[in-house]
Amino acid sequence: MRKVLSGILFGGTLLIGSATASQAASYFTETFATNDSNWGGAGTSSTTRAVPTYVSTGGPAGTGDGYIRNTVSLAASTLAQTAFRGQDNFDSSADAFVGNWQTAGIGLVSFDVRHDAPQATTIWLRIAPLANTPAWQIKTLDVAPNTWTTITVPISLSEAMSNPNWVYGGAPSSDPAVVTTRYNTLFNAVANVQILADNETPTVVASATFDLDNVATAVPEPTSLALFGAAAAIVVGRRRQNA
Numbered sequence: 001m002r003k004v005l006s007g008i009l010f011g012g013t014l015l016i017g018s019a020t021a022s023q024a025a026s027y028f029t030e031t032f033a034t035n036d037s038n039w040g041g042a043g044t045s046s047t048t049r050a051v052p053t054y055v056s057t058g059g060p061a062g063t064g065d066g067y068i069r070n071t072v073s074l075a076a077s078t079l080a081q082t083a084f085r086g087q088d089n090f091d092s093s094a095d096a097f098v099g100n101w102q103t104a105g106i107g108l109v110s111f112d113v114r115h116d117a118p119q120a121t122t123i124w125l126r127i128a129p130l131a132n133t134p135a136w137q138i139k140t141l142d143v144a145p146n147t148w149t150t151i152t153v154p155i156s157l158s159e160a161m162s163n164p165n166w167v168y169g170g171a172p173s174s175d176p177a178v179v180t181t182r183y184n185t186l187f188n189a190v191a192n193v194q195i196l197a198d199n200e201t202p203t204v205v206a207s208a209t210f211d212l213d214n215v216a217t218a219v220p221e222p223t224s225l226a227l228f229g230a231a232a233a234i235v236v237g238r239r240r241q242n243a
């Protein structure tokens with residue numbers, strides 16, 4: 001895992017200027033500045049890298065801002081289809097997303113996405129271990145077509161506990177001990193970060209083009225960390241009472 005100290009300093013300006021939940025120190029950001037950084041997808045195989053299209057200009061920052069593009073089939077299924085794969089076995093982003101996110105303090109994932117389906121399309125974030133399953137899959141936003149949209153996803157045990165948009169790849173559980181184990185097991189050893197597209201509302205097209213840029217992990221600012229810590233302490237307290 002790569003640490004970006006300059007990103008932390010750079011993030012300090014965000015702390016001054018903003019009071020939103022998204023304020024955070026940057027940990028790593030994949031900007032696709034010169035190539036596809038060994039990202040993959042679309043398609044169903046997690047073992048063979050399907051090379052995305054690299055587009056060297058026209059990202060969220062405009063002229064000269066590179067990004068990656070994939071065509072995703074939306075017609076056949078209402079299940080989320082993998083659009084992009086940042087994976088350990090592909091050495092995507094030189095493995096910058098691989099490792100122990102809890103030790104690193106990573107509490108946010110964000111990315112910019114754009115598509116040309118004729119209607120809003122649901123975007124999911126899937127975070128998986130080296131075996132690629134079981135994973136936590138997080139439903140994010142219904143993204144409108146033809147405009148770059150930034151999606152920010154808080155990553156925490158309390159989210160896994162309480163947010164119905166967090167879906168575990170095995171049997172669902174409301175048992176805090178089970179959810180805690182599942183959360184800790186994955187976020188101690190993250191291997192794959194994937195972006196999925198979902199036609200929950202049936203689309204009329206067989207496929208659509210999806211674009212991706214600025215896939216980032218971030219460390220929440222101290223106030224948020226304290227809140228996360230307090231939430232974790234409450235969970236531990238409950239477990240002790242129940243034991």
Ligand SMILES: [Ca+2]
Pocket residue numbers: 031032033059065066067213214
């Ligand atoms: Ca870019």
Ligand SMILES: [Ca+2]
Pocket residue numbers: 087088089090091092095098
């Ligand atoms: Ca690797």
